[in-house]
Amino acid sequence: MAGSKGREGEMLESIYSVLALVFILVACVELGDAATVVDVYRLIQYDLAGVPFGSRLASLNHHAGSLPFAPGADLSRTVVIIPFREVNITFLRDYIMQRQPLGGLLLLLPQNISSESREEAEEGDRNNGKELIRSELAELEKLLVHVNIPYPVYFAFEDDKITAVLADVKTNDATGQPATATTGGYKLVVSTPEPKKLASPTITNIQGWLPGLKADGDVNQLPTIAIVASYDTFGAAPALSVGSDSNGSGVVALLEIARLFSLLYSNPKTRGRYNLLFGLTSGGPYNYNGTFKWLQSFDQRLRESIDYAICLNSIGSWDDELWIHVSKPPENAYIKQVFEVAWEHEQFSKSRVTAVTLSELSVAPELLESTGGLSDSRHFVNGIAVSRSVKLVAESLARHIYGHQGKNIQIFADGSSLAVNPFYIQSWLDLMSQTPRVAPFLPKNDPFILALKKELADHTAEVNVQHEALDGIFTFYDLTKASLNIYQVASVTFDLLLLLVLGSYLIILFSFLVITTRGLDDLISLFRRPPSRKVKMA
Numbered sequence: 231m232a233g234s235k236g237r238e239g240e241m242l243e244s245i246y247s248v249l250a251l252v253f254i255l256v257a258c259v260e261l262g263d264a265a266t267v268v269d270v271y272r273l274i275q276y277d278l279a280g281v282p283f284g285s286r287l288a289s290l291n292h293h294a295g296s297l298p299f300a301p302g303a304d305l306s307r308t309v310v311i312i313p314f315r316e317v318n319i320t321f322l323r324d325y326i327m328q329r330q331p332l333g334g335l336l337l338l339l340p341q342n343i344s345s346e347s348r349e350e351a352e353e354g355d356r357n358n359g360k361e362l363i364r365s366e367l368a369e370l371e372k373l374l375v376h377v378n379i380p381y382p383v384y385f386a387f388e389d390d391k392i393t394a395v396l397a398d399v400k401t402n403d404a405t406g407q408p409a410t411a412t413t414g415g416y417k418l419v420v421s422t423p424e425p426k427k428l429a430s431p432t433i434t435n436i437q438g439w440l441p442g443l444k445a446d447g448d449v450n451q452l453p454t455i456a457i458v459a460s461y462d463t464f465g466a467a468p469a470l471s472v473g474s475d476s477n478g479s480g481v482v483a484l485l486e487i488a489r490l491f492s493l494l495y496s497n498p499k500t501r502g503r504y505n506l507l508f509g510l511t512s513g514g515p516y517n518y519n520g521t522f523k524w525l526q527s528f529d530q531r532l533r534e535s536i537d538y539a540i541c542l543n544s545i546g547s548w549d550d551e552l553w554i555h556v557s558k559p560p561e562n563a564y565i566k567q568v569f570e571v572a573w574e575h576e577q578f579s580k581s582r583v584t585a586v587t588l589s590e591l592s593v594a595p596e597l598l599e600s601t602g603g604l605s606d607s608r609h610f611v612n613g614i615a616v617s618r619s620v621k622l623v624a625e626s627l628a629r630h631i632y633g634h635q636g637k638n639i640q641i642f643a644d645g646s647s648l649a650v651n652p653f654y655i656q657s658w659l660d661l662m663s664q665t666p667r668v669a670p671f672l673p674k675n676d677p678f679i680l681a682l683k684k685e686l687a688d689h690t691a692e693v694n695v696q697h698e699a700l701d702g703i704f705t706f707y708d709l710t711k712a713s714l715n716i717y718q719v720a721s722v723t724f725d726l727l728l729l730l731v732l733g734s735y736l737i738i739l740f741s742f743l744v745i746t747t748r749g750l751d752d753l754i755s756l757f758r759r760p761p762s763r764k765v766k767m768a
Contacts, residue, residue, distance in 0.1 A: 266391040270336070270714040271467040273374055273383035274668075275425055275707040284375060285383040288709045290420040292333035294716070296400045309334035309418045311396050313388060319369050326377055334382040336418065336714075338396070343367070343607040344387050360610060367605035371466040375598060382420065384714065385467045385604075395716055419715045425707040431670035431700045433462070433512035433520040436683050438690030440491055440508075443501040451531065454505040455627065456539035456585075459484040460514030460521065460574055461682065462669040465603025468710040471666050473602020474611040477514065478662030479546025479619070482655055484508060485685055486620045491627075492689040493648060494641075502631035504537070508690055510682055512669045515601040516702050517570060520669075521577040523698040539585035540627075541574040544600065545619040546611040546659070548590035552619065555587040555594070570597075588623065590615075608663035613656050620650050670706040 273285035295308040297316055312322075314337060325332075340363065374383065386392060395416055402415055442452045459480035465471030472478070488508050494500045513519030525533070545552065557579050571577055572594030578585030591600065600606075621642055628634070628641040642648045665678045672679065674697050687693040 266395065266716050268386050268389075268392055268714045268716065270384040270386045270420065270712050271469045272710055272712060273379065273385070273466055274464075274468050274710070277705040279703040280705075282378045285379050285381070286425075287380070287382045288420065288422045288425050288712070290334045290382050290384075290418050290714070292418060293719075294336075294395070294399045294416040294418050296396060296403050299403070304331070305333060306331035307333045309336055311336045311338065311399060313338040313396070314340055314367070314370075317366070317370060319366070319373060322370075323373055326373070326379060329380075332381050334384070334418070335379075337370075337383070337385050338388045338392065339385055339604070341387050341389065343604070343609050364605045364610050368599075368603075371603045371605060372599060374466045375603075384420070384712070385470065386714065392716075415719065417717045417719050419717065420712050421715075422709055422712050425709045428670050428706045428708055431706060432674055432697050433523070433669050433700050434672070434674060434679050435512060435520050435524045435696040435698070436510040436679070436686055436693065437524070437696070438488065438508045438686040438693040440488070440495045440506040440690050441692075442495075442503050442505045443498060445503070451535050452503060452505050453537040454507050454532070454535045455631075456507040456509060456536055456578075457484055457487055457542070457623075457627075458509040458511060458521070458539055458574060459542045460511045460518060461667060462512045462514055462520075462672065463602030463606075463667045464515035464598055465601065465606075465668070467604065468668040468671055469666050470604060471602050471606075471668050472608075472663050473606050473667060474608045474659065474663040475546040475606050476544040476600050476602045477542070478602070478659060479544060479611060479616050480542035481510060481662060481682075482658040483542050483545060483616055483620045483623065484510065485658060485689070486650060486655055487624050487627075488686060488689040489654065490620075490624050490642060490648060490650070494628075504631050505535070506690075507536070508686060510686065511574070512672075513700060514574065515598055516669075516700065516704055518574045518577045519701050520698065521574050522580075523701075524696060525577060525581050525583075527696060533581060533583060536578075536583050539575065539578045539583060540623060541578075541585060541587040542619070542623070543574060543587050543589040544591055545588060546590075546613075546616045548615050548619075551590070551592075552622070553589055553592050555589065556585075588619070602667070608659065611659060611663070613652060613659055616655050616659065617650050617652050620655070624650070670700060670704075671708075671710060 272288060275282075275284040275286060277283065290309060292307045292309045295305065295310050297310065297312055299305065299310070310332065312335070317337070343363075399416055444452060460477050461481045463471040463473035463476070465473075488506075491506055495502070495506070509521075509524060511518070511520040511524055513521070513523070555573050555575065557573065557576050571580070573587040573589075575585035575587040595601070624642050625640065629637070629639070632641070634641075642650060644650075661681075667678065679695075683693060683695055
């Protein structure tokens, strides 16, 4: 009796092992063939005065689809993959505005605009399609950042792997068999928690001084000239918002101007009678909030000593024209408080400090536009244009500081020890073009901020760093980058057929093993109902 129970126990353990194997095989049927893993970048999610904008979800687990799709098709469980070259802005705008259901959207960007691309624009290189690409990217970004999208939206760069996947998806869709749980196809999966609000985002300002030379017995404070550039960005994809032109070009120009004047000011014989104040500010896309905080930190004596300020903004892709923008501060006290600034110099104007902005842009951009997004990569910036901007500003400043106005003198002449260094400009443009700088996602001790501080300290004195909370009506959410797993899955019919074959095979194998080791009677006894026990009554 004991031996019989032992054999039954062994056979039950064998059954459990077989069942476990079956479950494992079933689990592997659907997600058994991983096609590829792709880095993806989520569309920004933020609130403006409590109104939601951007992509409101992050996780994905749906089948892939492509354009075009049939009118009225149910895409609530489909992630549509659209290469940038196939994007129809009008169609996409209408689809989003009509709140049509969609499982998710994956937009494929050209590889040559990625941070890995070192190609740069050349003078006169506007007829080969670059300006058209830049314009279309800006239009796409403008659409996506100003609407509330209730499903996940991601960006990825085109490569051979994802191009092959898209080709398969298009082939399946063209045959009238779009991917579903029934027909199979490709499944796109992003496993991530739901986005959370960023608590108390900070902005960081960095300033450095080049003190001027006072005459003997002069007790008056020297006048100050401020050179300022905002370094942070904003864009549809925070993890891709490198802002090579806006305002990487302005930051690079400021650093080179600081380097040039540090050479002059290091020698008492060539030190000017002006203090030079260099400011790298944050919060530019948000009404230049960092510039406002920076100016508020000045005491009255310093503020009154500023002769004028030059703000550098987007000076890396011009050919023939640069614009100088000036403004007059509003007289009404209330209007002055709520005045929305379109240029950085307007924050100075509000404090009654004379200031201008030098830019290739002829008009002020709208809120959250031209702030370093998808359309602003290294691909569209010309280092020669930045060098020309540096020389223009540096020569103008030097002529004013040293009283050479109207004279045909070049202080920063090409080939001299004071010449503009194009290699310095190129290296810093490359660094800016690889560094996303959306302020709410930059911690205080971010390596980029530390690098800016160190570089400014190499050329100026009394470098100070100011950390402030980002004011205003913006709320930001985390999760800007993720990994997209693309699985090739079979149809349900194939799954059931495969499961039936596997199950039949395992049952036959198990029966054969039991018969050959214990006999047919033991196999039959497994399926025989045990006799009921009769309770003997006293």
